[in-house]
Amino acid sequence: MLLVDMSNELSGRVAIVTGGASGIGAASAALLAAAGAAVIVADLQPARGRSDGSRDGPGRFVAHDVASEDSWKSLLADVFAREGRLDIMVNNAGISGGPGNIETTTVENWQKVQAIDSEGVFLGSKYAIEGMKRTGPGKPTIKGSIVNVSSIAGLVGGAGPTAYTAAKGAVRLLSKSVALYCAEQKYDIRCNSVHPGGVDTAIFNPLWQAMGHEQGKAFIGARHPIGRPGNWAPPRISSRSTSSRSRAGRPPSPPRRRNSALCTGS
Amino acid sequence: MRNSIEDCTLAEYRRINDINSLGTFLGCKSAIGAMKAAGGGSIVNISSVLGLRGAAYAMAYCASKGAVRTLTKNVALHCAQMKYNIRCNSVHPGYIDTPMIAPRLEQNAGNMTGRQALEELHPLGRLGRPEEVAAMILFLLSDESTFSTGSEFVCDGGLTA
Numbered sequence: 001m002l003l004v005d006m007s008n009e010l011s012g013r014v015a016i017v018t019g020g021a022s023g024i025g026a027a028s029a030a031l032l033a034a035a036g037a038a039v040i041v042a043d044l045q046p047a048r049g050r051s052d053g054s055r056d057g058p059g060r061f062v063a064h065d066v067a068s069e070d071s072w073k074s075l076l077a078d079v080f081a082r083e084g085r086l087d088i089m090v091n092n093a094g095i096s097g098g099p100g101n102i103e104t105t106t107v108e109n110w111q112k113v114q115a116i117d118s119e120g121v122f123l124g125s126k127y128a129i130e131g132m133k134r135t136g137p138g139k140p141t142i143k144g145s146i147v148n149v150s151s152i153a154g155l156v157g158g159a160g161p162t163a164y165t166a167a168k169g170a171v172r173l174l175s176k177s178v179a180l181y182c183a184e185q186k187y188d189i190r191c192n193s194v195h196p197g198g199v200d201t202a203i204f205n206p207l208w209q210a211m212g213h214e215q216g217k218a219f220i221g222a223r224h225p226i227g228r229p230g231n232w233a234p235p236r237i238s239s240r241s242t243s244s245r246s247r248a249g250r251p252p253s254p255p256r257r258r259n260s261a262l263c264t265g266s
Numbered sequence: 267m268r269n270s271i272e273d274c275t276l277a278e279y280r281r282i283n284d285i286n287s288l289g290t291f292l293g294c295k296s297a298i299g300a301m302k303a304a305g306g307g308s309i310v311n312i313s314s315v316l317g318l319r320g321a322a323y324a325m326a327y328c329a330s331k332g333a334v335r336t337l338t339k340n341v342a343l344h345c346a347q348m349k350y351n352i353r354c355n356s357v358h359p360g361y362i363d364t365p366m367i368a369p370r371l372e373q374n375a376g377n378m379t380g381r382q383a384l385e386e387l388h389p390l391g392r393l394g395r396p397e398e399v400a401a402m403i404l405f406l407l408s409d410e411s412t413f414s415t416g417s418e419f420v421c422d423g424g425l426t427a
Contacts, residue, residue, distance in 0.1 A: 069276050101344045102294050110291060114283065118329065122279050126271050154332075157339020157416055165340040166287055166333040169317075173332025174271075176320025181270045184322045265320060 011036030014083040016075070016131075018066050018124060019093030020059060021047040023201030024149065027232045028090050033058035038083050042066075042075055043093065066093045066120030072127045079131070086131030091124035091171075092149040098206045100161040110163040117167035118174075121148050125178045125191065132189055146191040148175045155195055159223075168195075179265030190264035198223065199230035268323045279326045286330035287337065294341045298352060306351030308407045311338045313356040315422045335418065342416030353415035355406050360422030361387065362394040389424030 015032045019025040020041035029039045039059030041047075046061045062078055065071040079086060097105075097113035125146055132144035153160035154168030175193040182189040198204070198220035208216045221228040269278065290311050301307030316324055317331030338356040345352040361367055361384045375383040385392050402421050405411050420426060 102291070102341045103298060103344070105291075105295075107288070107292070110288060114280075114288075118283065118333070119276060119279060122271075122274070122326075122329065123276060126274070129271060154336055157336060157341070158343040160340075162291070162337065162340050162344075166291065166337040169336030170283065170287065170329035170333040172336075173317060173320055174325060174329040177322060177325040177328045178271045178320075180320045181272070181322035181325065 006031075006035040009035040010088070013037045013087040014040070014079065014085050015088035015090065016040045016042055016079065016086065016128075017059070017090040017092055018042045018064065018120070020090070021045060021061070023203065023232050024196065024199060025090070025092040028092060029059045032088065032090075037088065040075075040079055040083070066091070066124060067115040069123055072123050076127055076131050080134065085135040086128065087135065087144050089124055089128035089131070089144070089146045090149070091121045091128075091146065093120060094149065094151075094203065095164075096203050096206065097161055097163050099210075100163060102162050105162045110166075113161075113163035114167050114170075117164060118170040121171050122174060124148070125174065129178075129182065129187070129189060133187070143188040144190075146175075146178065146189065148191065148193045150175070150193040150195050152195050152197045154193070159197070176265045183264060192263055192266045197230055199232050201232050269326050270323050271325050273323075274326050279329070282326040283330045283333065286327070287333040290334050291337060294337070294354065298341075298345065298350065301352050302350055307353075308411075309341065309352065309354040310403050310406045311341075311354065311356045313338070313358045313418070315358050315360050315420070315425050317356070318358055318418070318420070318426050338418075339416040346415060353406075353411070355411075355414055355417050355419060357399065357402055357406070358418055358420045358422065358426075359399045360394055360425040362396055362399055364396055367393075387425055388422065389427065392423065394421060394423060 010032060013036070015037045017025050017029045017032065017039060020029040020039070021043035025043070026047060029041050033039045041059040041061045042064035043061070044063065044065060060082070062075055064075050076086070094117045095113060097109050100109055125148065128144065128146045133142050136142045148171050150171040151160060151168040153165045154172040157165060159165070160168070172193050175191050179191040182191060200217055204216060204220070211219065217229055294309055294311070297307065297309050311334050313334040314331040316328045317335040321328050335356055338354055342354040345354060367384065370384060371380040373380040378386070399421050402419055406414065406419060
């Protein structure tokens with residue numbers, strides 16, 4: 001449940017969320033939509049559909065493979081044809097690659113994980129900037145925000161498989177370099193990385209299959225001081241109206257100064 | 267040379283990460299195989315200050331060195347858990363006077379030479395010498411450092427202080 005009324009925070013903005021059909025991506029897409037953004041859910045497959053044919057989640061679905069540069073070009077072309085601009089990129093798509101330590105990880109597995117978790121974020125950052133420049137040509141009106149989902153495995157060594165740990169460390173530093181470059185070019189584009197711990201999403205499916213879902217969650221939960229994995233379920237956004245009916249006579253409150261406006265490279 | 271997010275191609279990103287990151291992965295894998303047989307050992311992976319801080323024009327290099335930083339910890343913890351008596355640490359040099367930076371020394375910046383511009387990045391006011399990094403590597407490979415594993419050892423003239 002959002003504590004602050006963000007319902008107009010992102011109105012008029014267009015956001016792409018990769019891996020947005022499930023898990024953290026879906027939760028992000030839901031919050032972005034609730035904040036007023038037009039959201040494009042870019043994923044290999046849409047979320048599970050409901051029986052009436054509608055998709056289980058907000059946003060417009062576009063089939064996308066983050067590891068393919070051609071797919072990025074098509075995605076951007078599609079977004080510019082439909083929504084006409086890009087303001088926000090959430091590079092969230094990722095795979096664990098299955099369990100693997102330094103001894104058991106093969107080169108093939110390493111390359112598969114890097115392609116999605118590292119190269120996919122590199123391409124996503126690159127095409128984000130291209131889209132944001134196309135939206136607001138000429139400095140300083142180029143504007144946007146890129147969020148790259150890294151992991152605690154981008155911070156510590158024992159939180160994930162070997163190839164995943166390396167890829168998430170790459171995302172951590174890539175994000176800082178992108179942030180510094182955009183600042184130096186005087187693009188008003190921020191770039192930050194997010195480092196989730198264990199969150200109960202599809203990335204853990206290999207582990208849930210290996211040890212059972214409940215046992216797996218207990219195992220992961222025990223590794224966090226707080227004692228449980230993180231939750232991804234999109235918050236129920238209050239359907240309470242912000243129209244004049246509930247705010248009779250009062251003018252709308254002015255937009256809040258965003259706390260994150262100074263946040264880049266973090 | 268100027269490898270920013272806009273300049274860098276996928277092929278170049280992959281090439282730099284293959285050499286620096288995949289190469290280190292393969293080195294660790296091979297080393298463990300041999301060290302297990304020998305009863306133990308010490309692995310040193312060369313990361314960089316650019317594995318600690320971002321750089322606008324060395325984006326792929328930063329990514330690759332960030333990967334080495336966390337890969338090192340993953341290897342260290344695995345070897346510790348398996349009781350192999352193998353340690354693994356990363357070294358993070360600043361700008362060291364070696365052939366790798368020769369092109370940068372040519373890039374004059376305003377009224378400073380390329381060399382001066384790089385020297386200025388370091389509070390100690392100079393570039394590092396290869397033997398200064400080698401001394402740290404020797405420390406990590408020797409019995410002087412037997413309680414250190416999964417750690418970051420910085421040799422940067424104060425650049426990241």
